[in-house]
Structure formats: C-alpha cells, structure tokens
Amino acid sequence: xxxxxxxxxxxxxxxxxxxxxxxxxxxxxxxxxxxxxxxxxxxxxxxxxxxxxxxxxxxxxxxxxxxxxxxxxxxxxxxxxxxxxxxxxxxxxxxxxxxxxxxxxxxxxxxxxxxxxxxxxxxxxxxxxxxxxxxxxxxxxxxxxxxxxxxxxxxxxxxxxxxxxxxxx
Amino acid sequence: xxxxxxxxxxxxxxxxxxxxxxxxxxxxxxxxxxxxxxxxxxxxxxxxxxxxxxxxxxxxxxxxxxxxxxxxxxxxxxxxxxxxxxxxxxxxxxxxxxxxxxxxxxxxxxxxxxxxxxxxxxxxxxxxxxxxxxxxxxxxxxxxxxxxxxxxxxxxxxxxxxxxxxxxxxxxxxxxxxxxxxxxxxxxxxxxxxxxxxxxxxxxxxxxxxxxxxxxxxxxxxxxxxxxxxxxxxxxxxxxxxxxxxxxxxxxxxxxxxxxxxxxxxxxxxxxxxxxxxxxxxxxxxxxxxxxxxxxxxxxxxxxxxxxxxxxxxxxxxxxxxxxxxxxxxxxxxxxxxxxxxxxxxxxxxxxxxxxxxxxxxxxxxxxxxxxxxxxxxxxxxxxxxxxxxxxxxxxxxxxxxx
Numbered sequence: 001x002x003x004x005x006x007x008x009x010x011x012x013x014x015x016x017x018x019x020x021x022x023x024x025x026x027x028x029x030x031x032x033x034x035x036x037x038x039x040x041x042x043x044x045x046x047x048x049x050x051x052x053x054x055x056x057x058x059x060x061x062x063x064x065x066x067x068x069x070x071x072x073x074x075x076x077x078x079x080x081x082x083x084x085x086x087x088x089x090x091x092x093x094x095x096x097x098x099x100x101x102x103x104x105x106x107x108x109x110x111x112x113x114x115x116x117x118x119x120x121x122x123x124x125x126x127x128x129x130x131x132x133x134x135x136x137x138x139x140x141x142x143x144x145x146x147x148x149x150x151x152x153x154x155x156x157x158x159x160x161x162x163x164x165x166x167x168x169x
Numbered sequence: 170x171x172x173x174x175x176x177x178x179x180x181x182x183x184x185x186x187x188x189x190x191x192x193x194x195x196x197x198x199x200x201x202x203x204x205x206x207x208x209x210x211x212x213x214x215x216x217x218x219x220x221x222x223x224x225x226x227x228x229x230x231x232x233x234x235x236x237x238x239x240x241x242x243x244x245x246x247x248x249x250x251x252x253x254x255x256x257x258x259x260x261x262x263x264x265x266x267x268x269x270x271x272x273x274x275x276x277x278x279x280x281x282x283x284x285x286x287x288x289x290x291x292x293x294x295x296x297x298x299x300x301x302x303x304x305x306x307x308x309x310x311x312x313x314x315x316x317x318x319x320x321x322x323x324x325x326x327x328x329x330x331x332x333x334x335x336x337x338x339x340x341x342x343x344x345x346x347x348x349x350x351x352x353x354x355x356x357x358x359x360x361x362x363x364x365x366x367x368x369x370x371x372x373x374x375x376x377x378x379x380x381x382x383x384x385x386x387x388x389x390x391x392x393x394x395x396x397x398x399x400x401x402x403x404x405x406x407x408x409x410x411x412x413x414x415x416x417x418x419x420x421x422x423x424x425x426x427x428x429x430x431x432x433x434x435x436x437x438x439x440x441x442x443x444x445x446x447x448x449x450x451x452x453x454x455x456x457x458x459x460x461x462x463x464x465x466x467x468x469x470x471x472x473x474x475x476x477x478x479x480x481x482x483x484x485x486x487x488x489x490x491x492x493x494x495x496x497x498x499x500x501x502x503x504x505x506x507x508x509x510x511x512x513x514x515x516x517x518x519x520x521x522x523x524x525x526x527x528x529x530x531x532x533x534x535x536x537x538x539x540x541x542x543x544x545x546x547x548x549x550x551x552x553x554x555x556x557x558x559x560x561x562x563x564x565x566x567x568x569x570x571x572x
Contacts, residue, residue, distance in 0.1 A: 024185035
C-alpha cells in the first residue's frame with residue numbers, strides 16, 4: 001500500500017529541523033543547508049512509495065551527504081577562479097559568536113567533504129561506523145581511516161577544539 | 170577528547186535557524202515532475218505501452234534490425250523491468266587509475282553497491298538517473314548507469330552501458346567514455362549525457378592521464394556494434410597543448426571560464442562556469458549555474474571573445490581574454506580572464522583566473538596589459554572610469570587584486 005502524501009508532509013515537518021542542523025554542519029551556511037535539505041527531501045518525495053518498507057530518514061540522509069559532496073566538487077572551481085577570495089567561513093553577523101564556534105566552523109571548512117561527513121556522522125549524528133559506511137557508500141575500513149585522518153587534521157588546525165592544547169603529532 | 174568535539178558540533182549545529190521547507194519541497198518536486206514529463210513522455214509512453222513493434226517503428230533507423238528477420242511473436246512482449254541497483258552483471262575493469270581498486274568481474278549489486286575488495290566498492294549514486302533507450306537496433310533495450318569506484322581518491326560517476334534482453338538477461342556493452350586505448354576520458358560535468366537516435370553522446374574534455382595539457386572539449390557519439398560499444402561520430406584524438414604562451418590562440422581553443430556575479434549568501438559565490446570550445450572567437454555550451462554556492466543546473470551560455478592580449482605575471486607571459494558571456498537565462502556580462510600556465514605541467518593557458526566580471530550597468534570599453542598589470546577602461550551607468558588589476562602570487566592567497 002502506498003504511503004499517503006500526508007505521511008510525507010508529516011515527515012517533512014517533523015524531520016526538517018534535525019536535517020537542517022546536520023546540513024548546517026556539512027555546509028557551514030544556513031542558505032546552503034536549506035537548499036541541501038530541500039533537494040534531498042525532493043528526492044525522498046519522489047521515492048516515497050518505494051520507501052514504505054525502509055527508513056525514509058536513512059534515505060534522505062544518504063542523499064543529503066552525497067549531494068553535498070557533489071556540490072563541493074562542482075563549486076570549488078568557481079571559488080578558485082573567482083576574483084574574490086573564498087570566504088565561506090565568514091559572514092557579517094558572526095562578530096559576536098564565540099571564538100570556539102568560529103574556530104570549529106573554520107576547522108570543519110578545512111576538511112575534505114568526506115572527512116567532514118564522517119566527523120558529522122560519527123560525532124553529531126552518533127551513528128556507528130557501519131552505519132556511516134552505509135550512508136557514504138564506502139567501507140568500514142575507509143570510515144575508520146577517514147575519521148582518523150580527520151581527527152588528526154582537526155588536532156593540527158585547532159587543538160583546543162578536542163581538548164588537546166599543547167599536543168604534538 | 171571527542172566529547173569536546175561532540176559538544177562543539179552540537180553547539181554549532183544549534184546556530185542553524187529553524188525553517189519549514191514543506192512548501193519549497195512540494196514546489197520543487199512538481200517542477201521536476203513537469204520537466205521529466207516534458208523530456209521523457211514519448212519514450213516512456215512507448216515503453217510503458219509494451220509494444221515493441223511501436224517502439225521499433227518509432228526508433229531511429231540508424232543500425233536498424235536485420236530486415237530479413239521476420240517479426241516473431243515476442244515482438245509484442247513487454248520489455249522487462251530490471252532494477253540495475255539490485256542485479257548481477259559484469260562490470261569491466263574500472264578505467265583510469267582505479268583498475269586495481271575496482272577490477273573487472275561479475276558483480277551482484279545490492280541497493281546500488283558491491284564490494285570489490287576491502288576498502289573499495291562499486292557504487293551507483295541514487296541521485297543520478299539511469300538512461301534508457303536503444304543503442305544496437307535489436308530487441309531489448311539498453312541502459313546507461315553511472316557507477317563510481319568508491320575508494321580512497323574515488324572516481325567520478327562514469328557511465329556504463331548494458332543491454333537488457335527481452336528475457337531480462339543483462340549483458341555489458343562497456344564503459345562509454347573510454348577511447349580505443351581504453352584510456353578514461355573526462356566528462357564535462359555541465360553537459361548532459363544523451364541517449365537518443367540509436368546512440369549515446371557525451372561531451373569529454375580530455376584523456377584523464379593527459380590533462381591538463383590536452384584540454385580539448387569534444388562531443389563523441391557511441392553505439393553498440395556486435396555486443397560492444399564503438400565510437401560512431403566525433404573526433405578520436407585531442408589537440409595537444411603547448412608550453413609557449415605566445416602560441417595560444419584563445420579565439421580557437423577550449424576555454425574554461427567562470428563569471429563572478431557577486432557574492433551570494435554567507436560569502437558563497439554566484440557564477441556560471443564551464444568549458445566552451447571557440448571557433449573564430451565564438452562558441453556555445455552548457456555551463457553550470459552556481460547560485461549562492463550551489464549548483465542549480467546547466468544553462469546554455471554563448472560566448473564571444475572580444476579581445477585577446479598578453480600580460481606578464483610572475484615572470485611569464487599570460488594570455489588574457491575579454492569575453493562577452495550571454496547566459497540563456499540572463500543578461501550579457503563581460504569577463505576578463507587571465508589564462509595562467511599550469512604550475513605542475515608548465516602547459517600554457519591551463520589555469521584560468523577571472524579578473525573581473527562586469528556588473529549591471531557596466532561596460533568594459535578597453536583592456537590593456539603592461540608591467541604585470543591589467544588596466545580597464547569602463548563606463549558605469551554612463552560614467553567613465555579606469556580600474557587596474559595586478560596578480561598577487563602569494564601562495565597563501567594568490568588572486569587578481571584591484572590596485
């Protein structure tokens with residue numbers, strides 16, 4: 001039996017806030033986060049009937065993570081060749097934000113999309129390594145190695161974010 | 170250690186403003202449904218009708234079926250529905266440098282994935298649609314599915330063509346974007362892959378192993394012959410680049426360019442970017458449209474190289490082009506692009522930098538280059554002005570800056 005459209009509407013209303021929070025960590029920007037979630041939900045809507053026996057949330061998140069990596073690949077050329085320095089980590093309303101928050105956002109911006117995705121999946125979404133591998137379409141071993149390198153990089157960029165002040169690699 | 174990271178992520182994520190996307194999602198879904206209906210109605214209707222006779226009648230005549238073969242009862246059989254994301258078929262060795270991670274062999278995909286070895290898998294991105302049509306003029310139909318070799322430094326989503334016979338059997342025709350040597354050809358990401366008229370057309374920009382020196386955008390067309398893909402139209406070789414900037418003719422080459430149409434939300438970019446091949450200074454191509462840093466789809470862009478000149482940057486000659494850029498969905502603007510040499514290979518004009526893009530009401534009237542500086546004569550809302558730009562080669566922030 002097809003899931004009625006009302007179910008999808010209820011799903012969107014219930015899950016959008018959480019999805020936008022995850023997307024915000026992935027993109028570092030409110031508008032891009034909204035667009036990312038919107039596009040992922042559109043794809044979920046189109047697959048809604050097929051998702052009746054599985055988790056729509058897992059599907060939406062999987063689409064969202066993959067869309068974000070795709071966007072980064074396509075968008076970085078524009079950032080490189082523009083005459084304005086890429087400054088996606090800065091915005092006009094951030095002067096009053098905490099130093100830690102700014103530092104974390106900037107540090108995440110330094111990671112590759114896959115590294116950022118693994119960090120968000122493991123330490124924000126709190127999924128297992130197996131679930132992260134399923135979401136990203138990579139092996140558990142790759143999740144482990146990507147996480148390890150991402151944490152090393154975060155420690156190098158901003159050791160205070162991980163309580164590693166004074167630590168040396 | 171990670172508890173501090175968890176707390177930091179939760180704190181940062183809480184900065185995202187709550188929003189109701191319900192209306193936007195429904196509006197976007199309806200837009201896609203309308204687009205798909207417009208693009209796919211004819212083929213879908215014919216295939217859904219299940220009449221192979223009608224399908225063959227409407228199919229292009231290129232490489233049509235052997236006329237000596239009489240129609241059999243099976244011609245009215247409904248073509249099988251096959252879910253390639255959950256099917257078993259042979260995937261040839263992955264082209265490019267991914268052959269070791271994704272060797273050839275029969276693979277059983279489950280939900281679009283199959284492990285090839287520890288740490289590597291073949292992966293069908295669920296956001297990319299499977300193309301369906303005819304490539305061989307025989308009963309059954311062909312599908313083109315995008316498959317990635319997901320490993321460290323994974324590949325792009327390259328297209329693989331397979332044939333689905335009337336009995337549901339899947340046979341592999343081969344990777345689409347490889348040349349006669351088996352070398353991977355890099356697809357232009359802004360150009361659609363089109364499966365129509367009995368063949369598949371892709372736009373490629375060079376051989377993977379030879380870029381950036383052989384950057385040369387081309388359309389190549391393939392069809393199935395004797396159970397394998399063969400090129401049926403388009404060039405078979407790429408133009409070779411040069412290290413001599415003086416030999417570069419920006420009016421007759423493949424240009425990679427990006428407009429800079431001002432900052433978007435959160436410091437992101439608004440732009441059109443893409444590859445276009447010029448002939449006598451003119452060209453047209455699909456470009457990626459970037460709005461607020463997000464790729465929102467491809468747009469046909471027409472370009473005209475109005476002027477070329479040379480300016481010295483970092484002790485080397487750098488070709489510069491003044492290009493009128495007219496997107497199909499917006500007004501014309503003029504961009505000044507400096508084509509620097511590739512830092513690694515040394516090939517000339519392989520590293521484009523957008524110096525400036527005219528804004529609404531602005532006209533670039535002249536461009537001169539001297540002593541590492543570009544000087545632009547402009548009018549802005551009827552008022553004449555002179556602007557000068559110099560390349561800042563600081564590795565930490567290399568860019569053209571206004572002086």
